[in-house]
Amino acid sequence: MIGRLTGRIVEDSAEGVVVIDVGGVGYEVTVPLGALGRASREGDDVVTLYVHTHVREDTFALYGFPTRDDRAAFRSLIGVSSIGPKIAMSILGALPAGELAAAITRGEASRLVAVPGVGKKTAERLILELKGKLAAAPVVAKGAEAPRPAAPEGKAEILQGALTRMGFRPAEAERAVTALGARVQTEPLGDLVREALALLSSK
Structure with a gap:
């Protein structure tokens, strides 16, 4: 099983499928929206993705994530009945692991329903089955610098x-x-x- 890949992105499609060149071998990996922007990088070209290898009788697919938490969230999502890799990737494209954990903890079904392919019943089942199982979003400690207001711009x-x-x-x-x-x-x-x-x- 492949658990991590570090290499150059040589192809990048709008559908979220990238080809990452590792030592001359091109691995086709499906990533959530926004994943490449959050992934660890070495210079401008080299990126690290944490990979879930999805194997079924007629399928061998690689799914890549910017952090271990995102990969763990994906594995938790596909463990829920009726949630396949496609819907799990859509959820993580809209809600990275920390935000997903926060939404699950607070029971915010509306945030899940906003994701294409997730209905009300599915959102409620996700909250029921995943509550307490996902890594929580980082909490800003007291005394930490508050986010600065946005500069006046359009x-x-x-x-x-x-x-x-x-x-x-x-x-x-x-x-x-x-x-x-x-x-x-x-x-x-x-x-x-x-x-x-x-x-x-x-x-």
């Missing part, structure tokens, strides 16, 4: 910056902002972020 730039800080590549973030059109200037930022995540997850 809302489109703020939204795009928020998406890239969540791990999405600049091209992905720009595509989502463009798709939202004029609504970017009129709707609350929180709503725009949720809609942008839904758009990116559906690609």
